[in-house]
Amino acid sequence: MPSPPSTVAPQLQTWRPPTDPDKPACPYQTGFTIDIKSHTPPAPFGGRDYGPGTRVVVPDQALRSLKQTELVMGNPPLRTADPAAPRTHTLSVTHELAVADGRGAQLVLCTITPKVPAGQAAFQAVAKIYDPLYYSFPNKDVPSVPCDVTWLADEDYSREAAAYEHLQSIGKAGSFAPRYFGSWTFTARILIDKTTPRSRPVRLILLEYVRGPSIRELCPAPPAAATFDEAYRLEVLARVLDGDAKLRFKGINQRDLAARNVLLNYPPGLPPAERHTMIPRLVLIDYNISIVYARTKRKIGPYHGTTLPPNPMQIHWTNPLQEFRGWIPAEWEAAPRLRQEWLSKRFGGKNMASYAPITAKLEFAK
Incomplete structure (x- = not known):
């Protein structure tokens, strides 16, 4: 018996991420150091509970015509009001916990050295970095379909920041959940066409480093x-x-x-x-x-x-x-x-x- 004709459009079957020479290798390795500034996360969004929020999804057809670098540079994270009392710290990666291109949020162990306000001691924390350039551009379930990684990164950041803010407010951060050291942003730099320097904001949160294995391990x-x-x-x-x-x-x-x-x-x-x-x-x-x-x-x-x-x-x-x-x-x-x-x-x-x-x-x- 012959197979039924495919109902999937040819472009859905053949799309692959285009070559992206401007995309640098994932930088979040031991030794990576950068200044981070405190940040006000956007309201949580996504799904039927939160709703779509104010983030505009890039249409599928537009995604198919873009390189991931073009998508990320053209669709920066949601902007929010600056914190009332801004802080600046230096983040230095000491160990990669879960770092890979296409993984989604990157997890690294860091030393955090406060700069503003001055006089605070350095401390150890886990940084969870929501950099859309290292989310999977192909849909992980249907690789022939591209994902709006800028939307996904902002959604993850908004939800997780809201969760830790709430956990902190109910006294669970530091007990059944990790301690929360706030939401942050930094400026990443990229070279377009190997000649033109550009910058882009990247969001992250800082969490307690909880030593010990997972049940799965x-x-x-x-x-x-x-x-x-x-x-x-x-x-x-x-x-x-x-x-x-x-x-x-x-x-x-x-x-x-x-x-x-x-x-x-x-x-x-x-x-x-x-x-x-x-x-x-x-x-x-x-x-x-x-x-x-x-x-x-x-x-x-x-x-x-x-x-x-x-x-x-x-x-x-x-x-x-x-x-x-x-x-x-x-x-x-x-x-x-x-x-x-x-x-x-x-x-x-x-x-x-x-x-x-x-x-x-x-x-x-x-």
């Missing part, structure tokens, strides 16, 4: 079960689910609860052999798709007016928690009832008094 090989017994792993999971529920109650949904986004922050100097018995500080990271309910179009979230956080049992009753595969018991995947029984035991009974009443009927899987 502990899972591959050897299996997590080889080092951490099931009781330990499930206690960590329970605290993560509880922390997430409390964030939702306090007005923020991280929306990407996964093993790669939970860090285990053990005390400095703790011998590795003792890690399997001590529950460390657990830190949830990565808020670029989060929702701060008070800043959405509706201004309120699903837990507005409640006096206690939602019960994790209700939130995750039908969630297979596959993002924690390798950490959760392997048999949960084939027998969802086992996961539900654990949820009921961990968050039911007397523990239900710590949470809002369950409003849905929870039925065990068969």
